[in-house]
Amino acid sequence: MTTRHEGVQLPMMQPLRRPSIIDQAELELRNAIYYGDLRPGDAVPEVQVSRQMGISRSSLREACQRLVRDGLLTQIPGRGLFVTRMDAETMSDFIDYRLGIEMQAATIVAEQVTRLRASGQDAQVDHLLAPLRACLERSRASLEAEEVIEAGNADLDLHQQLAELSRNRFLATSMNTIVILTRMGSFSDPLGFGVRADITSTHEDLLEALSRGDASRARALLRESLQELAARLRSGDEADEDTEVVRDPDLLESTAPEWPSLGEGGPTS
Template sequence: MTSRPERVQLPMMQPLRRTSIIDQAELELRNAIYYGDLRPNDGIPEVQVSRQMGISRSSLREACQRLVRDGLLTQIPGRGLYVTRMDAGTMSDFIDYRLGIEMQSATIVADTISTLHRRGETAKIDALLAPLRASLERSRAALAAEQLIEAGNADLDLHQQLAEITTNRFLSTAMNTIVILTRMGSFSDPLGFGVRADITTTHEALIAALAEGDGSRARALLRESLQELAGRLRAGVESDVVRDPDLLETSGPEWTTIGEDTGESV
């Protein structure tokens, strides 16, 4: 007679779930801010937005609170929620934060590449840096076509990819918010959205430093680039920047009021 197997004792675990409506609403709002559909100082009217998304107001509130936590939205008592405008003080703190994340990312990537050099695994180095080189070429093509938003997208994507290459999920998650905050800073610039004219030269130098495993040089280039960004957005210090005057102002999004609250629970 076959004996019954002993019952396996498992640790306490949370039940698995699909992406929730709140997660989807948060992602929609993040994307709208990143792509400029929502600009600094634009309001988020709760009734209209919840109806347009087809979700309950309570679900929208929870999604918005996540963005408030990350600094993407600002809640003004008695007035509601607005896309954050990056003032001088906020920009100063933000640049310090971004420096910490990116400098650590560059250190990890450079150390990894140094190890690969010692092993003679050059093919792996090329594969590791391929996403950065792809973003560089996107920037080059976009600037040549005078597509400034796309050039900015490629720039931010390169920095996001730098964090992704580390395989450190905390750095990647932090950088995901950082790229949106950087975009908000660019749209907060009173002179209008701009991209450095020499952005591809800066990217080439950064990739070259990483390819050599030179973490010190890579960190110095990142610090120089971010200090330039801080001076431009925080203090109005102008450098060689290409601007699009059509991106200076926004009249705000046109929220529809079609449909009714679904009252769904998540």
């Protein structure tokens, strides 16, 4: 007896593989930038970093080029690699890019909510938006505990979750880089890393708009919030007298990260 799959021509499949040394090195560099171990303007010395990571210089170089491509690192001929410093023009361009990504994600999520409401699936709406509510509560708890960096983490996680909920892998992938670029902009603030004191209210308003399926209101809230952020980071001062910013002056200082060894028995390519 002939089974159905006999004689079927399968498409060419790529072999599955574990994350490579280069993938791991890229992730370590991204994390170092995100958490502030590497700050805007900091050098990434090839010899020192490759030795600390326990990988070859060629592997590190390839990982770094991925970050150059994404705008996280800048290569200066004759000087080396540096964490990108976001000037006023770069910040304006970046916020325009981020607005496009997030407003589209919010539109998709609001449309999902509208469809669920129309079919009487209110419980599914609560389930859909639960990750955003969890980030909101993290922000609230962090601000109450005066943990500014964790409040910032929760804020960025909420925006990442919004892109994930759109179920559009291109929007979600773009947000992976956007949250790091946003963190770089925050660390570039000469007054110190800060978050809006009313960040939880901003999140609550966004969640309320999404819960109603109001895409227009959600987009307007995102535009207002991101334009305030851009103005504040461009000017290096409070852009709006009515917007209080909670800051952590200790985060002005940068310390070099201790890179974990990624190789076994010495550098590998």
